[in-house]
Amino acid sequence: MQASTLERVVPGVVADVILDVRNVTKHYGGIRALDGLSLQVVRSEIHCVLGPNGAGKSTFFKMLMGTERPTSGSIHYDGRDVTRLQAFERARLGLSVKFQNLRTFGDLTVFQNLFIPLRRTCGPSEIPDRVSEILRQVRLPGVENRLVRHLSHGQQQWLAIAMSVASRPRLLLLDEPTAGLSAEETERTAEIIHEVNSEGMTVVVIEHDMGFIRSLKARTSVLHYGRLFAQGSFDEIAANEHVRQIYLGTE
Numbered sequence: 001m002q003a004s005t006l007e008r009v010v011p012g013v014v015a016d017v018i019l020d021v022r023n024v025t026k027h028y029g030g031i032r033a034l035d036g037l038s039l040q041v042v043r044s045e046i047h048c049v050l051g052p053n054g055a056g057k058s059t060f061f062k063m064l065m066g067t068e069r070p071t072s073g074s075i076h077y078d079g080r081d082v083t084r085l086q087a088f089e090r091a092r093l094g095l096s097v098k099f100q101n102l103r104t105f106g107d108l109t110v111f112q113n114l115f116i117p118l119r120r121t122c123g124p125s126e127i128p129d130r131v132s133e134i135l136r137q138v139r140l141p142g143v144e145n146r147l148v149r150h151l152s153h154g155q156q157q158w159l160a161i162a163m164s165v166a167s168r169p170r171l172l173l174l175d176e177p178t179a180g181l182s183a184e185e186t187e188r189t190a191e192i193i194h195e196v197n198s199e200g201m202t203v204v205v206i207e208h209d210m211g212f213i214r215s216l217k218a219r220t221s222v223l224h225y226g227r228l229f230a231q232g233s234f235d236e237i238a239a240n241e242h243v244r245q246i247y248l249g250t251e
């Protein structure tokens with residue numbers, strides 16, 4: 001799937017674009033978090049976004065999800081201009097996000113946490129089966145009745161992914177899904193992402209962990225100072241001298 005996706009984005013070939021970000025700028029007072037960012041995501045691909053701290057990655061997700069609005073520029077999802085739509089309207093169109101900070105509820109059970117997104121898309125009688133199915137998918141079978149604060153950090157990350165895939169979105173956005181995870185947990189997270197992608201979900205992942213990005217075998221965009229700095233396969237990005245320099249802080 002990834003090889004054919006890469007072929008389709010070769011210049012001159014029309015790609016099946018699900019997300020088209022056009023010249024988006026976001027100012028916070030004098031800070032330009034995004035500064036004319038243009039980026040396209042192809043339907044059914046896994047797309048990685050990396051960049052140094054403060055590059056604008058999380059701001060990019062806020063613009064996509066509609067929790068904040070761009071200062072200028074536009075966002076097109078599935079051929080439709082969604083720039084002015086609210087977050088709940090974008091969620092209805094099939095966008096879903098796991099933000100950088102975990103948004104799980106520690107004093108509720110795993111089942112109750114999943115009930116929250118599922119009640120919008122499932123009838124009450126379907127929910128228990130769907131909860132079991134999602135928990136198997138994120139490698140957490142049988143934990144329905146555990147209090148979330150009793151789960152390990154890794155398990156809480158997977159629950160947060162479970163909550164964002166519960167509504168079967170078409171475009172899944174994951175902001176640093178492996179933050180604080182062990183090497184083994186990181187590997188399992190890559191498997192989970194490949195699995196949801198193989199069911200047809202387009203996935204955009206913000207990450208710093210190079211080993212993890214390599215294992216996703218995804219097309220990769222590098223942000224720097226709120227702009228698209230480089231784009232290519234992971235191997236092309238890893239070999240790019242300018243990308244190394246911005247990570248080392250010499251450019």
Ligand SMILES: Nc1ncnc2c1ncn2[C@@H]1O[C@H](COP(=O)(O)OP(=O)(O)OP(=O)(O)O)[C@@H](O)[C@H]1O
Nearest residue numbers: 028031032033051052053054055056057058059060
């Ligand atoms: N609500 C805000 N108010 C003021 N400045 C903000 C706000 N949100 C982000 N910024 C600034 O915008 C810039 C981009 O921030 P952003 O969180 O998007 O970076 P990031 O690439 O996600 O970084 P990290 O890798 O550390 O998560 C930073 O300089 C940040 O301080």
Ligand SMILES: [Mg+2]
Nearest residue numbers: 057058059100
């Ligand atoms: Mg961030």
